[in-house]
Amino acid sequence: MDFLTLFALYVGLVLTCIVLVCRYSGRQQTPFNVLFNSVLKVVAPITPKWLQRFSQWALHRLFHQRNNMFIYLHILLEFAVYAEFTGEVFGFCREMDTTLTSLSVPYILLAIKTFFFYLCIKRDPGTVTKKKVAGQLHIYQYDRRLFHPGVSCPTCQFVKPARSKHCRVCNRCVQRFDHHCVWVNNCIGAQNTRYFLLYLFTVCAMAGDIALLTADMLLHAVLRSGLLRASYIDENGEQQPAGPLFVAQHLFLAFPRIVFMLGFLVFVFFLLAGYALFHSYLALVNQTSNEWYKSRGLVCQHCHPNTADHLCSPAPNHSNRHYYSRGLLRNLGEIFFPPQPAQKKDN
Numbered sequence: 334m335d336f337l338t339l340f341a342l343y344v345g346l347v348l349t350c351i352v353l354v355c356r357y358s359g360r361q362q363t364p365f366n367v368l369f370n371s372v373l374k375v376v377a378p379i380t381p382k383w384l385q386r387f388s389q390w391a392l393h394r395l396f397h398q399r400n401n402m403f404i405y406l407h408i409l410l411e412f413a414v415y416a417e418f419t420g421e422v423f424g425f426c427r428e429m430d431t432t433l434t435s436l437s438v439p440y441i442l443l444a445i446k447t448f449f450f451y452l453c454i455k456r457d458p459g460t461v462t463k464k465k466v467a468g469q470l471h472i473y474q475y476d477r478r479l480f481h482p483g484v485s486c487p488t489c490q491f492v493k494p495a496r497s498k499h500c501r502v503c504n505r506c507v508q509r510f511d512h513h514c515v516w517v518n519n520c521i522g523a524q525n526t527r528y529f530l531l532y533l534f535t536v537c538a539m540a541g542d543i544a545l546l547t548a549d550m551l552l553h554a555v556l557r558s559g560l561l562r563a564s565y566i567d568e569n570g571e572q573q574p575a576g577p578l579f580v581a582q583h584l585f586l587a588f589p590r591i592v593f594m595l596g597f598l599v600f601v602f603f604l605l606a607g608y609a610l611f612h613s614y615l616a617l618v619n620q621t622s623n624e625w626y627k628s629r630g631l632v633c634q635h636c637h638p639n640t641a642d643h644l645c646s647p648a649p650n651h652s653n654r655h656y657y658s659r660g661l662l663r664n665l666g667e668i669f670f671p672p673q674p675a676q677k678k679d680n
């Protein structure tokens with residue numbers, strides 16, 4: 334396989350991943366699920382029973398039980414990027430007179446990100462407990478659309494406060510439940526959504542900043558080599574000017590690890606920027622991912638023309654999708670200064 338085919342495949346793969354993730358993020362049934370299930374059906378009859386049991390156990394352990402695997406993977410990927418940046422890009426940038434201030438920004442962002450990452454992992458997301466549940470029940474009103482009064486969690490055996498949900502991975506009910514994040518091995522709820530948002534923004538800034546510095550370095554490498562003015566003799570013996578593909582080939586061959594890292598960073602940046610924007614929107618309208626997901630395609634008994642039963646009483650305001658929104662500033666205030674449950678004083 335010649336270089337250009339390989340390079341086109343690489344660029345195609347990165348772009349396809351970006352498009353697919355943007356297109357299908359947040360959906361339960363994705364082409365990956367369909368493909369994965371189809372492959373499983375085909376290989377199941379020829380796979381030994383012990384291997385099937387092991388893969389089921391491994392998938393269950395990885396995605397349905399709390400474990401630190403994704404935290405280690407996160408640290409490993411980060412280490413690989415920073416090792417490459419420090420080992421190759423940093424020295425080259427110093428040679429081309431990039432200031433130390435610019436070059437220290439990724440390390441400052443890394444320190445800030447690590448701080449928020451730690452808080453996401455360690456802080457309680459707002460677990461509903463026997464001691465706190467009485468206070469937690471009064472924080473939000475039931476919208477009688479997604480959350481109804483008097484519903485108990487069969488596992489925790491508490492009446493569920495409005496906006497709470499039982500996390501099957503952590504086996505607990507969480508106040509203002511957003512989602513369970515495998516990357517921080519914790520639920521994202523009322524008390525740590527602020528750290529999660531700040532973590533997302535700093536990871537985006539980190540990926541974007543290192544990508545910009547790396548792209549700048551590669552641009553300087555091209556300008557310095559004089560490749561843009563160069564020419565080559567093609568197979569017919571004719572002189573051709575070096576075009577963009579020729580330059581890309583040169584960069585791929587001269588700096589393979591750096592070009593690969595740049596592709597990875599661009600992918601991570603677009604993926605996380607989309608995710609961070611989605612969570613910013615949710616924060617501004619005071620909605621959780623769980624509520625956003627449940628609201629999609631929700632058919633209420635009131636609205637359904639063929640149903641006579643009215644389960645919700647009094648009738649909820651169906652036009653108000655953002656039931657808990659109290660204005661942009663108050664919504665943000667609720668994220669960054671989450672309401673605390675009033676605790677009963679023991680006499």
Ligand SMILES: [Zn+2]
Pocket residue numbers: 486487488489490498499500504505506
């Ligand atoms: Zn529960």
Ligand SMILES: [Zn+2]
Pocket residue numbers: 500501502503504512513514519520521
């Ligand atoms: Zn959880």
